[in-house]
Amino acid sequence: DAKTTQPNSMESNEEEPVHLPCNHSTISGTDYIHWYRQLPSQGPEYVIHGLTSNVNNRMASLAIAEDRKSSTLILHRATLRDAAVYYCILRDPGNSGGSNYKLTFGKGTLLTVNP
Amino acid sequence: DAMVIQNPRYQVTQFGKPVTLSCSQTLNHNVMYWYQQKSSQAPKLLFHYYDKDFNNEADTPDNFQSRRPNTSFCFLDIRSPGLGDAAMYLCATSIDRWNNYEQYFGPGTRLTVT
Numbered sequence: 701d702a703k704t705t706q707p708n709s710m711e712s713n714e715e716e717p718v719h720l721p722c723n724h725s726t727i728s729g730t731d732y733i734h735w736y737r738q739l740p741s742q743g744p745e746y747v748i749h750g751l752t753s754n755v756n757n758r759m760a761s762l763a764i765a766e767d768r769k770s771s772t773l774i775l776h777r778a779t780l781r782d783a784a785v786y787y788c789i790l791r792d793p794g795n796s797g798g799s800n801y802k803l804t805f806g807k808g809t810l811l812t813v814n815p
Numbered sequence: 816d817a818m819v820i821q822n823p824r825y826q827v828t829q830f831g832k833p834v835t836l837s838c839s840q841t842l843n844h845n846v847m848y849w850y851q852q853k854s855s856q857a858p859k860l861l862f863h864y865y866d867k868d869f870n871n872e873a874d875t876p877d878n879f880q881s882r883r884p885n886t887s888f889c890f891l892d893i894r895s896p897g898l899g900d901a902a903m904y905l906c907a908t909s910i911d912r913w914n915n916y917e918q919y920f921g922p923g924t925r926l927t928v929t
Contacts, residue, residue, distance in 0.1 A: 734915075741922075741923075743907070744918075787857070800913065804860075806857060
């Protein structure tokens with residue numbers, strides 16, 4: 701499985717933008733980039749995913765490098781509720797076998813938001 | 816709201832005493848997953864059901880079993896819990912295994928083994 705590399709931790713101030721990086725230099729052409737986050741004492745929750753183009757939704761934006769070897773999750777205005785572990789996960793959506801069916805979580809980035 | 820429910824939220828069991836964790840969903844999703852998350856680690860998939868089809872991960876110990884009596888419910892059975900099985904157990908659902916469908920997670924059950 702293609703692996704991702706994320707900083708162990710990052711810190712931000714409330715109301716400021718946060719850019720969470722993810723490196724995935726061995727990404728394959730069919731891998732989508734997914735982000736999940738896990739708030740304290742809760743299960744993970746889906747944030748966003750994309751393939752090549754930048755993506756926006758109500759929670760965040762995903763900026764994908766042109767060579768797809770890295771991506772950045774952008775929280776436009778961090779709130780205290782955004783303090784969580786953020787996981788960047790590569791996933792091939794095809795049903796051709798292997799481990800395409802599952803999410804393989806790495807260590808993620810622990811985001812601390814200061815009031 | 817449609818959701819994934821796990822009961823109980825906290826479970827204490829004794830070493831070697833069988834324990835069952837429960838998960839229910841109101842999303843009517845085809846796939847149900849069980850993940851194990853040990854302290855300060857990432858969630859790790861134990862197995863999943865695609866409808867009634869059970870799919871075990873290669874490195875899941877035999878001590879862990881699962882049942883899915885209907886679409887809504889899925890159970891995790893630990894036949895003889897050891898101290899190393901203390902963890903958060905997360906249930907998740909998805910419409911399908913493929914095509915980027917997101918997984919919806921429950922709040923988890925934290926298992927303590929004494």
